[in-house]
Amino acid sequence: MMKHRILSSTFLLAASLGVLPGSVFAQAAPMGGATMITPDQLKWGDAPPSLPKGAKLAVLLGDPAKEGTFVFRIRLPANYTIAPHTHPTSYTVTVLSGTPSVGLGDKLDAKAVHALKAGSFHYLPAKTNHYWLVKGPAEIEVQGAGPFGITYANPDDDPEKKAGVKK
Secondary structure (H helix, E strand, O other), X not given: OOOOEEOOOOOOHHHHHOXXXXXXXXXXXXXXXXXXXXXXXXXXEEOOOOOOOOOEEEEEEOOOOOOEEEEEEEEEOOOEEEEEEEOOOOEEEEEEEOOOEEEEOOOOOHHHOEEXXXXXXXXXXXXXXXXXXXXXXXXXEXXXXXXXXXXXXXXXXXXXXXXXXXX
């Protein structure tokens, strides 16, 4: 089994895409420890290379690559698929827009997915094989405890491997 890969503090964006560190992190209003972010304060950037190209990501809270609580949003384009994979930690998803579909297992089965319309909630325990199929654009919010990473059930599905990125 592939060793779990932990994403860097900027989700590998700085190294692989030339994005300045912290550029996908929202600028929260200082509230004595509380965090308040309006949609116009979100800093969207390309998702990490461990995901198929086309997704955009904005970190709202914490650093997903480090220990501790994190929250990020991800915009998934139409006709987007994330092959079966696992994460080292549990996490939750709230669907903000669109109707992405999630399936469980180590093989992609379009007939066995559950469509999650806006407002839906999804909890996934650590190390559970799952996959995403997105027909139309969707935005989800992911919350959990880091460090967050991704390991594909079939290493050949890893977008970094397909792109020839050395680990």
